Amino acid sequence: MQTNFSLAQLADADTVEAEKILRACVHCGFCTATCPTYVLLGDELDSPRGRIYLIKDMLENDRPASAKVVKHIDRCLSCLSCMTTCPSGVHYMHLVDHARTHIEETYVRPLPDRLLRRLLQIVLPNPALFRLSLVGVWLAGPIKHLLPGKLGGMVRMAPRRLPSPSPVDRPQVFPAEGPQRKRLALLNGCAQQVLAPQINEATIRLLTRHGCEVVVAEGAGCCGALVHHMGKRDQALAQARANIDAWSKVLGQGGLDAVVINTSGCGTTVKDYGFMFREEPAYADKAARISALARDVTEIMAELGLQEPVRASGLTVAYHAACSLQHGQRVLAPPKALLAKAGFALRDIPEAHLCCGSAGTYNLVQPVLAGQLRDRKLANIARLEPDLIAAGNIGCITQLAGGTETPVVHTVELLDWATGGPKPVALADSFP
Numbered sequence: 001m002q003t004n005f006s007l008a009q010l011a012d013a014d015t016v017e018a019e020k021i022l023r024a025c026v027h028c029g030f031c032t033a034t035c036p037t038y039v040l041l042g043d044e045l046d047s048p049r050g051r052i053y054l055i056k057d058m059l060e061n062d063r064p065a066s067a068k069v070v071k072h073i074d075r076c077l078s079c080l081s082c083m084t085t086c087p088s089g090v091h092y093m094h095l096v097d098h099a100r101t102h103i104e105e106t107y108v109r110p111l112p113d114r115l116l117r118r119l120l121q122i123v124l125p126n127p128a129l130f131r132l133s134l135v136g137v138w139l140a141g142p143i144k145h146l147l148p149g150k151l152g153g154m155v156r157m158a159p160r161r162l163p164s165p166s167p168v169d170r171p172q173v174f175p176a177e178g179p180q181r182k183r184l185a186l187l188n189g190c191a192q193q194v195l196a197p198q199i200n201e202a203t204i205r206l207l208t209r210h211g212c213e214v215v216v217a218e219g220a221g222c223c224g225a226l227v228h229h230m231g232k233r234d235q236a237l238a239q240a241r242a243n244i245d246a247w248s249k250v251l252g253q254g255g256l257d258a259v260v261i262n263t264s265g266c267g268t269t270v271k272d273y274g275f276m277f278r279e280e281p282a283y284a285d286k287a288a289r290i291s292a293l294a295r296d297v298t299e300i301m302a303e304l305g306l307q308e309p310v311r312a313s314g315l316t317v318a319y320h321a322a323c324s325l326q327h328g329q330r331v332l333a334p335p336k337a338l339l340a341k342a343g344f345a346l347r348d349i350p351e352a353h354l355c356c357g358s359a360g361t362y363n364l365v366q367p368v369l370a371g372q373l374r375d376r377k378l379a380n381i382a383r384l385e386p387d388l389i390a391a392g393n394i395g396c397i398t399q400l401a402g403g404t405e406t407p408v409v410h411t412v413e414l415l416d417w418a419t420g421g422p423k424p425v426a427l428a429d430s431f432p
Ligand code: SF4
Pocket: 034, 035, 036, 037, 038, 046, 047, 048, 051, 075, 076, 077, 078, 079, 080, 081, 082, 083, 092
């Protein structure tokens, strides 16, 4: 695609990157067929190609974001299905991240939207605040159906149970069982440790059982993805810096084989730290080193090799490949191979490339489209009649569990169960 940025515009490193991405696009439109919002809405402006044109026009003309641009970019899930499909290697993720920052800097949203987004940006990355807000939601139980708009929708989507905080989510070191094979730092995350602390517990049991020392580093926390995808670059970079500092310290005190991540949405972002800090000399090298160390937990387990299962399962599992794992990180085979080795019978979900509608905060700020995508995903899953659903991302797990009676669990919970851990919480009343 031809571009017309001025020399003055190209003095900015982000514009240089945007130009490079725009020039790679040959308008072929292959990406439209696999874009969930285009599939639902059939509007070119809700396709990757249409959004690329909108972004090009906005950036080239140095325009503040218009309501039209914001509408169509806000509808983008950042699922990155378009990147998997694109034959020209267009890095849509970096382009849309840049556009979102531009929108935040140049567009004034209506007050209710601004307040809602600010609330999410403050609360979700902070486990203590998030927990407190969920307690508040339950106290509002009797009146929650009266609350208006997106806020009401969010309150009604809150999970029905609030688990206690887990002792594993504090800075500490978990020694390897038997001879140590790897030393790992675990990203124990933010929202996940509130909604499903059993996932970090299962991860630590699984990894230590397979000979890994696991470090939960002092000072590490939210990866920054939640606010990054809302265009809050400075807040995202501040959260990323805290993690880079925390893990670099661990790296310097005994080495690290990997930073292991069990929330694939976060994994995509941590693997991108090197790019995010490429223009910041004090962090560029450190960030690139951390990105190079970042691995999804199933990548690590594939390297380690899963121990023989200690119990027969035979349960049928519909494995939902989170977009961040299949498109963002291109980790496709390891989760399925590990579940099969653990004794589960896998069922392939039709339209597996389509997002479930979770997409970070998407299901909170775009509830209608998110609901349509969830219903479509669950209808595809229901046809398989699985015993349970597995996924590698807390957002997908929460999104899918809200619309089905079929238990939804994290892949590591199943691997842990199969190799000697307790039965996953979501299966407590099923499968004796
Ligand atoms: S990231 Fe997903 S929703 Fe956004 S344009 Fe690409 S395929 Fe469509």
